[in-house]
Amino acid sequence: MENLPWFLLLIPFASAAIIQLGLKRNAMASSLLSTASVFITLIIAFLLLGKDSASSLTWIEAGNFKLEIGYQLDQLATGMMIVVTGIGFLVHVFSLGYMNDDEAKARYFGCLSLFMFSMTGIVLASNFAMMFIFWELVGLSSYLLIGHWYQKDSAADAAKKAFLVNRIGDFGFMIGILMLWGITGTIVFADMDGASLGTVCSCLAGTAILLVFCGAVGKSAQLPLHVWLPDAMEGPTPVSALIHAATMVAAGVYMMARLYISVGADMIPTWSADTIAWVGGITSLAAALMATQQSDIKKILAYSTLSQLGYMVMAVGLVEPDTGMFHLYTHAWFKALLFLGSACVIFACHHEQNIWKMGGLLKKMPLTGGTFAAGYAALIAVPYVTAGFYSKEEILTAAHGSPLFWVAAFVAFLTTFYMTRLFVVAFLGKSRSENADHAKEVGPIMFVPLIVLAALAIAAGFKPVAELLNAQDPRVEGREHPPIALIVSIVSLVLGLAAGFILYKGKTSDPLSIPLFRNKFYLDEIYQKLVTIFQDAVAAIVHFFDEFIIGGLLVGGATRSAQGVGNIFRNFAQNGKLSGYAYLMGLGAVLVIYFTVFAN
Amino acid sequence: MPFDSLPTPSLNEYLMISGLLFAIGLAGVIIRRNIIVIFMCLEMMLAAASLTLVAFSRFNTVDGLPDYDGQMLVFFVITVAAAEVAVGLAIIVSLYRARQTIHTDELTTLKG
Numbered sequence: 155m156e157n158l159p160w161f162l163l164l165i166p167f168a169s170a171a172i173i174q175l176g177l178k179r180n181a182m183a184s185s186l187l188s189t190a191s192v193f194i195t196l197i198i199a200f201l202l203l204g205k206d207s208a209s210s211l212t213w214i215e216a217g218n219f220k221l222e223i224g225y226q227l228d229q230l231a232t233g234m235m236i237v238v239t240g241i242g243f244l245v246h247v248f249s250l251g252y253m254n255d256d257e258a259k260a261r262y263f264g265c266l267s268l269f270m271f272s273m274t275g276i277v278l279a280s281n282f283a284m285m286f287i288f289w290e291l292v293g294l295s296s297y298l299l300i301g302h303w304y305q306k307d308s309a310a311d312a313a314k315k316a317f318l319v320n321r322i323g324d325f326g327f328m329i330g331i332l333m334l335w336g337i338t339g340t341i342v343f344a345d346m347d348g349a350s351l352g353t354v355c356s357c358l359a360g361t362a363i364l365l366v367f368c369g370a371v372g373k374s375a376q377l378p379l380h381v382w383l384p385d386a387m388e389g390p391t392p393v394s395a396l397i398h399a400a401t402m403v404a405a406g407v408y409m410m411a412r413l414y415i416s417v418g419a420d421m422i423p424t425w426s427a428d429t430i431a432w433v434g435g436i437t438s439l440a441a442a443l444m445a446t447q448q449s450d451i452k453k454i455l456a457y458s459t460l461s462q463l464g465y466m467v468m469a470v471g472l473v474e475p476d477t478g479m480f481h482l483y484t485h486a487w488f489k490a491l492l493f494l495g496s497a498c499v500i501f502a503c504h505h506e507q508n509i510w511k512m513g514g515l516l517k518k519m520p521l522t523g524g525t526f527a528a529g530y531a532a533l534i535a536v537p538y539v540t541a542g543f544y545s546k547e548e549i550l551t552a553a554h555g556s557p558l559f560w561v562a563a564f565v566a567f568l569t570t571f572y573m574t575r576l577f578v579v580a581f582l583g584k585s586r587s588e589n590a591d592h593a594k595e596v597g598p599i600m601f602v603p604l605i606v607l608a609a610l611a612i613a614a615g616f617k618p619v620a621e622l623l624n625a626q627d628p629r630v631e632g633r634e635h636p637p638i639a640l641i642v643s644i645v646s647l648v649l650g651l652a653a654g655f656i657l658y659k660g661k662t663s664d665p666l667s668i669p670l671f672r673n674k675f676y677l678d679e680i681y682q683k684l685v686t687i688f689q690d691a692v693a694a695i696v697h698f699f700d701e702f703i704i705g706g707l708l709v710g711g712a713t714r715s716a717q718g719v720g721n722i723f724r725n726f727a728q729n730g731k732l733s734g735y736a737y738l739m740g741l742g743a744v745l746v747i748y749f750t751v752f753a754n
Numbered sequence: 755m756p757f758d759s760l761p762t763p764s765l766n767e768y769l770m771i772s773g774l775l776f777a778i779g780l781a782g783v784i785i786r787r788n789i790i791v792i793f794m795c796l797e798m799m800l801a802a803a804s805l806t807l808v809a810f811s812r813f814n815t816v817d818g819l820p821d822y823d824g825q826m827l828v829f830f831v832i833t834v835a836a837a838e839v840a841v842g843l844a845i846i847v848s849l850y851r852a853r854q855t856i857h858t859d860e861l862t863t864l865k866g
């Protein structure tokens with residue numbers, strides 16, 4: 155029992171290693187091994203529910219300096235572990251069907267196992283150093299999986315982009331870890347003393363927190379580093395469901411919650427918490443606006459994920475990590491469901507992703523459509539019967555009294571609007587292309603995970619279920635919910651539904667055209683320009699240094715001065731006159747005699 | 755004896771003469787342009803060296819007798835110088851055949 159958590163790490167790792175080293179040629183065996191490994195980890199995760207323990211191995215020791223590899227189990231970790239392994243298992247099962255005909259199935263499942271290993275590592279980590287290592291490992295597996303179809307240039311570019319953008323955030327994360335280490339004297343979560351944060355200047359403590367938050371900005375795709383997530387949709391759709399919707403992108407929120415719990419939420423300087431909240435709020439607003447004008451079904455869901463991650467980060471910034479984690483937990487189920495549902499749709503429509511070329515899919519694929527509707531209902535927070543409602547309610551409650559409340563309310567309206575648009579256009583009405591016309595319901599291996607997820611998308615918010623799955627639940631005794639939160643969420647739901655239905659019912663093309671939103675506020679183009687300008691400037695400076703300072707002054711200067719001195723002597727001494735040579739020889743002889751005989 | 759009244763020259767006077775000869779020879783080598791004159795000046799420098807050897811030999815007495823080693827060496831110098839003159843003149847002749855001149859101003863191949 156004591157060693158059980160280690161198996162959470164070892165089993166996916168063993169699976170990844172075996173597939174990589176031995177089973178690459180045997181696609182079937184690899185996929186089954188990978189699925190079996192994640193099934194076992196799921197069982198272990200269930201066995202560990204409610205456990206509270208910690209253990210560690212010393213990895214590096216030098217004097218007072220000590221790095222450990224260890225696990226720390228508490229409600230936060232076990233609850234998150236259920237989400238990770240649960241969705242991981244369902245996605246593995248789904249992938250058995252979805253990736254059946256893929257040429258590189260073994261590599262795909264090997265990478266999934268690697269991802270499961272890295273993600274469990276983040277969840278279990280007992281200190282920041284270990285978390286950072288696994289943090290980078292999830293980045294690597296995300297890179298590998300986004301670039302799974304690396305033959306496509308767009309996929310290879312998206313993978314590279316994800317990696318590079320994440321590196322920017324991770325650099326800040328590393329500096330933040332080192333600063334926290336300096337302030338608190340430890341990187342072990344359990345030993346972190348929040349009081350030491352109070353002993354230094356709040357600007358220093360706040361900067362450390364914000365730098366750690368940089369890691370979350372990169373991984374959880376917050377503004378301004380959100381640009382990689384929509385591009386990451388180039389990967390296989392089950393990967394988008396697992397990594398880029400439910401688990402890895404939520405790791406930033408998990409990490410912040412872990413930090414808050416370790417140092418104590420009261421010790422976080424107000425200004426840095428406010429910054430975090432506003433980053434989350436603005437991200438959720440901007441992403442929701444972008445989502446309203448996308449026509450790729452996966453892109454809409456990607457922006458929706460960004461927007462919901464913004465909600466979670468906002469909750470964290472409002473110093474309510476429990477609320478953020480609760481939304482993470484409910485969101486994980488229904489967003490994984492929506493992504494897997496879109497995967498079924500894409501699969502059935504022969505890799506058509508444009509919603510304007512779908513339509514009428516609810517009749518053709520009743521199971522997919524029905525479960526998708528459940529996810530849709532959860533995302534737009536239909537009151538009382540869906541999980542999304544409960545967590546969104548908590549976020550609105552947390553934001554109550556701050557301008558962010560109205561941002562969150564407006565985002566709720568936008569969410570309802572763009573999801574209604576997606577559902578109406580893709581699932582209702584008539585088929586608008588041959589592919590959609592010929593769509594058929596997917597096989598049981600793909601719809602069974604959908605049904606499980608749909609059940610959770612509805613039920614995960616209910617108190618007994620949340621308790622059973624050990625989720626962080628902010629709904630404790632005595633927490634007051636302002637009535638305005640409920641009113642606002644119902645009003646925004648009704649308005650969003652009405653606007654979506656009226657605008658998009660029976661349309662064959664988008665009646666609204668807002669290029670600013672469709673082009674994502676031109677942020678990609680701006681970054682492109684900025685990077686080019688910055689890079690050109692650096693290149694020009696380096697070139698100047700190389701060409702003129704090193705080449706011209708140091709190397710060229712040495713040769714030129716040698717040449718110049720040589721020229722002087724050549725003109726003056728080597729003149730071709732015999733008498734001159736004789737004179738110099740005589741002078742030389744005289745000097746030699748003078749120095750040997752007289753100069754002593 | 756008409757020369758009896760002359761004083762016997764000392765070593766210093768020999769050395770002065772020899773140094774003077776050497777300096778005149780060196781100046782000739784440096785200043786003159788005619789290669790044959792330069793050659794003669796060179797011979798003069800050799801003669802100056804030989805004179806020094808003889809003078810030292812005369813004034814360096816061992817057991818009351820002059821040390822003749824220096825004078826022996828002078829014979830060798832004269833012999834070798836004779837051979838050198840033969841070689842040197844041959845070079846000058848062939849130089850003249852090649853360039854039709856013996857003036858050093860016109861021989862500037864070594865100019866860098």
